[in-house]
Amino acid sequence: MNPENVRSGAGRLLSGELLFFRADRTGYLQEALKGALKGRGVSLETAQVATEPGEVLQKLEGMLKKGNLVLVVSGEQGGIPQGAEPVFQALEIPLDPEKEIRWIHWVSREESRGCLLESQRQGICFLPDVPEKALGLLEEMLPVLEGKFSLLPKPEEPPLVDFSLQRQEICRRVGDPV
DSSP states (O other), rough: GGGGOOSSOOOOEEEEEEEEESSSSSHHHHHHHHHHHHHTTTEEEEEEOOSSHHHHHHHHHHOOOOOOOEEEEEEEEETTTTTTHHHHHHTTOOOOOOOOTEEEEEEEEEEEEEEEESSSOOOEEESSSSHHHHHHHHHHHHHHHHHHTTTOOOOOOOOOOOHHHHHHHHHHHOOOOO
């Protein structure tokens, strides 16, 4: 890991990459995933597109040389992201969510599955290209990523402001009826 990627204090600044494979809504997904990881110490540096299974492996190899985390976002087949298939085949691992393998973490939500494939210092998250599903599955993976990479804790949501009370106070001060 690059020393400049380590942040002092509560967590590390984790360098991440984004790879789209046969995916739709790529621009929206890129911004949504960046937003979901914002404040957690993860910076999605670049996004690339692969159109063939062999290209997924080639680009993934290059991305893992630069960063610690890659999010592979792809269309689904049978509820499983298609981007996982070429990687699992290359590693000679069965693409079976029911088979328990210590360094593969499957997560499920709304008939979709995603998985986190991890090595000692890196992780690959496979997510579907449906924004709501991808964000939900990523949320399920974050506890594992937090433990693995010492990510920052989830930022607290700011309290909702009741603007009607503020409006009433302003109107009272300037003498306008509410």
